[in-house]
Amino acid sequence: MTKRLTIWALALVGIAAASLPLVFHAQPRSPQPAAAVAAPSPVPAASPAPQYHHPRIEAAIRHLEEAKHELEAAPEVFHGHRVKAIEHVNQALGECHKALEVGP
Numbered sequence: 001m002t003k004r005l006t007i008w009a010l011a012l013v014g015i016a017a018a019s020l021p022l023v024f025h026a027q028p029r030s031p032q033p034a035a036a037v038a039a040p041s042p043v044p045a046a047s048p049a050p051q052y053h054h055p056r057i058e059a060a061i062r063h064l065e066e067a068k069h070e071l072e073a074a075p076e077v078f079h080g081h082r083v084k085a086i087e088h089v090n091q092a093l094g095e096c097h098k099a100l101e102v103g104p
Helices: 002-027 034-038 055-073 081-102
Strands: none
Touching: 055 081
């Protein structure tokens, strides 16, 4: 049971991480309006980066959060593998959020 849960969690993290490059190449780039390209906006440099929307990355985030919740609810008898799987899910979530900040 412990090996099965760990294998499933790591497989989910691996699939999510491996699919990120495919998602970026599959998404068409949206053209920017000429006015936005020609004149810089008077936004201060300290403003947060814009949050882009990518349905597949957002879905991956939801799935990773669900996997993290399931791992956290699992019993703590997996000899550190459950904790390590949670760390990997957190890393994958961080990468997904960075991807949304950078955009296409």
